[in-house]
Amino acid sequence: KVQVIYFFFFKQKTAYEISACLVGSEMCIRDRYGTGIIATSFMQSIGEKLVCGFELFNLAERKMSGINYALRYKPSPKHHFFLSQIKYADMFQLAYLLKLNKTTQLITEFTVNPESGDTKTIVGYRQRFTHSEVTATIGSNGKVSSVLNFQGAAYSLKLSAIADYIKETYKFGYGISIGQVM
Numbered sequence: 001k002v003q004v005i006y007f008f009f010f011k012q013k014t015a016y017e018i019s020a021c022l023v024g025s026e027m028c029i030r031d032r033y034g035t036g037i038i039a040t041s042f043m044q045s046i047g048e049k050l051v052c053g054f055e056l057f058n059l060a061e062r063k064m065s066g067i068n069y070a071l072r073y074k075p076s077p078k079h080h081f082f083l084s085q086i087k088y089a090d091m092f093q094l095a096y097l098l099k100l101n102k103t104t105q106l107i108t109e110f111t112v113n114p115e116s117g118d119t120k121t122i123v124g125y126r127q128r129f130t131h132s133e134v135t136a137t138i139g140s141n142g143k144v145s146s147v148l149n150f151q152g153a154a155y156s157l158k159l160s161a162i163a164d165y166i167k168e169t170y171k172f173g174y175g176i177s178i179g180q181v182m
Contacts, residue, residue, distance in 0.1 A: 038057065038060075039056060039057040041054065041056075049073060050071065052069070052070075052071045053069065055067065055068040055070075068086050068088070069084065070085075071083050077099065078099045079096075080096070080098075081096055081097075082094070082095040091111050091113050093110070095109040103128040106123075106124070106125055108121070108122070109121070109122040121139065122140070131150060132148065132151065133148075134146070134147070135149075141166065142166030142167070144163045145161065146160065147160045148160075156175075157174070157176050159174050
């Protein structure tokens with residue numbers, strides 16, 4: 001089995017990326033390779049509409065340890081609300097996801113850093129197809145991003161682009177995984 005590891009320039013998971021299908025509880029201990037973060041997390045369903053969780057982390061390079069938390073409230077199959085606090089990034093996130101149908105989602109996210117007062121708003125769109133997915137976002141910070149993901153039985157290919165119109169920087173990336181794709 002051959003596996004090629006790909007590199008992208010994306011930040012940590014955002015609030016709306018908490019698994020929408022999480023049922024019961026999940027515990028995970030991991031070392032985020034290359035980030036210096038060692039963490040253990042626990043997610044628990046509370047009824048059918050609410051999922052709560054926390055993550056204990058140690059960030060050695062910043063000599064920081066702490067707790068992050070997240071929750072997802074799903075009052076109906078189409079509407080999802082997310083809240084998270086990410087201590088090592090000094091931010092709170094509030095997000096809303098609207099499922100238009102089985103393959104199309106609209107996403108909004110508001111992020112605030114309480115210490116600096118910096119805020120950011122993102123509006124996104126995700127469209128899933130049989131063997132591919134397109135995600136596009138526009139942020140209040142001047143960034144426009146898109147990701148195109150193709151997935152087959154034994155491969156995954158990602159193409160991505162970020163345009164930062166305020167900083168006038170443009171990044172493009174690609175990735176491929178060959179072998180068993182999960």
